[in-house]
Amino acid sequence: MRIGVLGTGVVGTTIAGKLRELGHDVLIGSRSAGDDAVPFADAAAHGELVFNCTNGNASLEALRSAGEDNLAGKVLVDVSNALDFSQGPPPIVGVSIEDSLGERIQRAFPEARVVKALNTVSANVMVDPGVIPGEHDVFVSGNDDEAKARVVELLESFGWPADRILDLGDITAARGQELYVAFWVRLMDVAGGATFNIHLVAG
Amino acid sequence: MRIGVLGTGVVGTTIAGKLRELGHDVLIGSRSAGDDAVPFADAAAHGELVFNCTNGNASLEALRSAGEDNLAGKVLVDVSNALDFSQGPPPIVGVSIEDSLGERIQRAFPEARVVKALNTVSANVMVDPGVIPGEHDVFVSGNDDEAKARVVELLESFGWPADRILDLGDITAARGQELYVAFWVRLMDVAGGATFNIHLVAG
Numbered sequence: 001m002r003i004g005v006l007g008t009g010v011v012g013t014t015i016a017g018k019l020r021e022l023g024h025d026v027l028i029g030s031r032s033a034g035d036d037a038v039p040f041a042d043a044a045a046h047g048e049l050v051f052n053c054t055n056g057n058a059s060l061e062a063l064r065s066a067g068e069d070n071l072a073g074k075v076l077v078d079v080s081n082a083l084d085f086s087q088g089p090p091p092i093v094g095v096s097i098e099d100s101l102g103e104r105i106q107r108a109f110p111e112a113r114v115v116k117a118l119n120t121v122s123a124n125v126m127v128d129p130g131v132i133p134g135e136h137d138v139f140v141s142g143n144d145d146e147a148k149a150r151v152v153e154l155l156e157s158f159g160w161p162a163d164r165i166l167d168l169g170d171i172t173a174a175r176g177q178e179l180y181v182a183f184w185v186r187l188m189d190v191a192g193g194a195t196f197n198i199h200l201v202a203g
Numbered sequence: 204m205r206i207g208v209l210g211t212g213v214v215g216t217t218i219a220g221k222l223r224e225l226g227h228d229v230l231i232g233s234r235s236a237g238d239d240a241v242p243f244a245d246a247a248a249h250g251e252l253v254f255n256c257t258n259g260n261a262s263l264e265a266l267r268s269a270g271e272d273n274l275a276g277k278v279l280v281d282v283s284n285a286l287d288f289s290q291g292p293p294p295i296v297g298v299s300i301e302d303s304l305g306e307r308i309q310r311a312f313p314e315a316r317v318v319k320a321l322n323t324v325s326a327n328v329m330v331d332p333g334v335i336p337g338e339h340d341v342f343v344s345g346n347d348d349e350a351k352a353r354v355v356e357l358l359e360s361f362g363w364p365a366d367r368i369l370d371l372g373d374i375t376a377a378r379g380q381e382l383y384v385a386f387w388v389r390l391m392d393v394a395g396g397a398t399f400n401i402h403l404v405a406g
Contacts (some may be wrong), residue, residue: 090375094300094382097297097298097300133404135404136404141389166390167393168389168392168393169389176386176387176388176390177389180385182300182379182382182383183382184379185379186344187379190369190370190371190403191403192405195405195406196403196404196405197404198401199401200390200394200400200401201335201337201338202394202398203328203396
């Protein structure tokens with residue numbers, strides 16, 4: 001598949017690397033291009049499916065650079081988190097208790113088919129869940145069921161078992177996925193590093 | 204132990220019931236008293252340790268009624284969540300991305316030894332973790348290590364295994380514990396009810 005990956009940070013390069021390993025035709029987009037990256041708009045135009053791996057604080061701006069027309073009708077996998085380190089670690093997480101980046105992106109780009117996914121684990125876990133032993137879970141949300149189904153397929157190709165990919169409903173669930181990261185930054189201390197995840201167990 | 208439980212909702216009555224079953228001398232406090240309940244101030248004065256199980260939206264007011272002097276020097280276990288159902292379920296959760304009830308309570312009652320705990324599971328799970336099979340976790344945070352140790356002992360008496368009671372650090376971690384509930388309200392749909400929890404797994 002032709003895929004555009006926006007963002008050249010650890011998340012963007014890790015996801016792009018995995019997608020290429022799986023045989024996809026990937027262009028990485030950045031604000032300034034250069035090296036392995038093309039401008040945001042070129043990467044978005046290239047992709048049948050687009051990953052937003054930009055810094056959450058700049059995601060809306062990055063997506064505007066990518067261009068509304070280049071996102072229209074496409075599955076847009078939003079992996080972003082808004083992290084504010086201005087008061088030092090751990091960061092303040094999220095955009096508001098009443099909103100999320102996932103929802104803001106869907107509102108700003110109504111013709112994109114936004115799926116929030118993968119933002120609840122570190123980059124190495126996203127593309128290789130087997131680095132953590134035992135069962136643990138990844139989450140998707142979005143308004144378009146067919147778009148979610150395509151993201152689920154991609155996650156399965158990354159190694160996520162079908163029964164550990166949990167569909168939380170429409171894009172308003174992105175609020176929970178993003179605010180959970182405020183918990184994640186504290187769980188990290190207990191886990192002894194970023195290579196951890198959670199597993200849902202029901203009674 | 205003499206324990207005051209503030210709040211006559213499901214959480215307060217469930218915790219008070221369990222504490223009595225374990226042989227503790229419990230008074231339940233409410234705004235209006237009556238039935239099994241005494242005024243907040245009487246329950247707080249009675250307790251060597253106090254549970255805040257009031258509605259998070261009214262917790263600070265309830266604790267002011269309980270009286271600063273009746274809380275000074277005592278372990279105050281804060282189980283509360285701020286849930287706003289005004290826009291219908293699922294509720295908006297939390298007080299802010301930059302603050303928490305746990306922190307607000309500690310700031311308002313600097314001589315109380317606030318420990319945030321148990322707010323991440325439903326009442327039946329709080330007092331009987333065995334209703335969920337397998338390993339799953341509960342979390343404590345607070346500025347006073349001795350206070351946390353006493354709460355950990357109580358949680359163990361509720362049936363929580365020592366290695367599944369995770370200390371997230373100082374009271375600022377309450378932000379993560381409370382914002383996680385925005386995720387919990389969506390996980391509930393996947394879990395098929397409120398009797399579920401999460402288990403931390405590290406790589």
